Amino acid sequence: MDSYDRDEESPAERIDRNWEELLQELRVAQTGVQILTGFLLTLPLQPTFPKLTGSERWSYVFAITMSIIATCLLIGPVAMHRALFRRRRKETLVEVGHRVASLGLGFLAAAIIGVVDLTFSIVFDGLVGAMAAALGLAMFLGVWVVLPLTLRRHLTQPEEAVGGQ
DSSP states (O other), rough: OOHHHHTOOOHHHHHHHHHHHHHHHHHHHHHHHHHHHHHHHHHHGGGGGGGGOOHHHHHHHHHHHHHHHHHHHHHHHHHHHHHTTTOHHHHHHHHHHHHHHHHHHHHHHHHHHHHHHHHHHHHTHHHHHHHHHHHHHHHHHIIIHHHHHHHHHHHHGGGGGGGGO
16 A cells, blocks of 8 residues: 555554554564564573573573563553454554554564573673673664654654655
């Protein structure tokens, strides 16, 4: 749908489109977080798990906690939809679902950073793990926060201010 079509959509059509877009985004994130959480849940069952150092165990606990919270938040809008089904609350569902999904993505990023820290700490040492986690944090902040906010600001300026593009 191009911008002309969106300009002519009704409020109900806009809410339906926003809900469908949110669901598509959630499908991608839900699959990733479920796989990550499932993988993390199996780690304590591995024979080498008892050999982890105290700090490696804390990295694991951090990663699994963040992953479980992310799973809850990223599946949350679906559960909310079930609770609000046929109650004519789709606009509320889109607003709250957007916020819950955004929060879930933040926890997913934290979980991935925790896994990076754990993995690099096991393979190399704690200092390398911390450095890799810091780089991961910078990457997530750059790609998931700074870049979108920069694009939003850039795209909301009048065309003349952006060089007539």
